[in-house]
Amino acid sequence: MSYLEGTIGRRRIxxxxxxxxxxxxxxxxxxxDPRLARLTERGTEEIIAAGQALRDVSFDVVISSGLLRTRQTLELVMDWQxxxxPDTEQDQRFEELRSGTFIKFESREQLAATMTxxxxxxxxxxxxxxxxxxxxxxGLDRSIEGLQALIDRPGWKTALIVAHEGINRILLSWFCNAxxxxxxxxxxxxxxINILDVDLVPTDDGHKIERKIIKSVNLTPLNYEKNGMNLRSLEAIFSQE
Incomplete structure (x- = not known):
């Protein structure tokens, strides 16, 4: 098994x-079909900043949810490595929570109010x-299944997953046992960017998670200090002109 340098059984996601x-x-x-949404100019700027911030991180595994916006994000981050x-992978278990029928809306404000x-x-x-x-x-079950499948894989120390707001919220809640x-x-x-560590201990049939550690949450390299980012994330993405 491979683990972070200086540790006995730690991996980073x-x-x-x-x-x-x-x-x-x-x-x-x-x-x-919201699945067709692609990065805007602003989105590209955000990910270029993220890619620059992560350029010296050596990733062993890189995974997107498979939806276009996550594939574009992953490709841009990898461009700065x-x-x-590594070869890019897709795992549909990290796709966004499914919303059922398409939401009928009259304005951005109405949609933001519905989603927030x-x-x-x-x-x-x-x-x-x-x-x-x-x-x-x-959504919790499938995303944790995908995460557990990654953790159970041998031969990696550091991984990157590009997913979505809803799935990330759920995974972060699971990490802190909330x-x-x-x-x-x-x-x-x-x-x-969120930075998550898992400490693994050996068992008779492999290993188990001994502890889950949240190192950082919601880092935004284009604007680390969140200056002017006064809306909640769901308000911002649906109300932004």
């Missing part, structure tokens, strides 16, 4: 949110991401 996208772009509105770049507080009741029994959407509990109730408190600005 850089968990990113994709860069800024516009869900009001013509191709998204006309198709009624100083060292050898979706995680407040995530821990309630039967709670879904929007009406008719995926159960938060099912359950789904904790997901409402974790902001995930576009293009942000």
């Amino acid at each position: 850089y968990l990113m949110r994709h860069g800024h996208v516009d869900y009001f772009a013509p191709e998204v509105v006309e198709s009624k 100083n060292g050898e770049v 507080f979706q995680f407040e009741n995530a821990a309630n029994e039967g709670a879904t991401f929007l009406d008719g959407g995926e159960l938060f509990s099912e 359950g789904l109730a904790g997901s409402a408190s974790f902001e995930q600005d576009t293009g942000c």
Whole structure:
């Protein structure tokens, strides 16, 4: 097994949110398919800054959710790597929470108001991401399954996952043992970086997670100090003109 230098059984995961996208772009509105959203100019700037910040991190494994905006984000980050770049992978278990039918909206403000507080009741029994959407509990199960599959793989020390706000909130809540109730408190600005460590101990059939460590949350290299970033992340992405 491979572990971080100077440690006995520690691995590190850089968990990113994709860069800024516009869900009001013509191709998204006309198709009624948010999966088609791509990085905006602002999103590209965010990820270039992230790529520059991560240029000296040696990644052994790099994974996107497979959706276009995460693939674009991962490719841009890899463009700035100083060292050898591993093959990019996709894992649909890190796709965003599924929202059911396309949301009918009249304005950005209406959509922002609908989305902003979706995680407040995530821990309630039967709670879904929007009406008719995926159960938060099912999103938790599949994303943790994907994360556990990565942790169980041999031969890596440092990994990068590019995913989405909802999935990242859930994973961060799991890391601090807060359950789904904790997901409402974790902001995930576009293009942000989270740094997560896991300590592993050997077992008869492999290893187990002894502890989960959150090193950093919601780092935004384009604006580390969050100056002027006064909206919640869900408000910002849907209300930004």
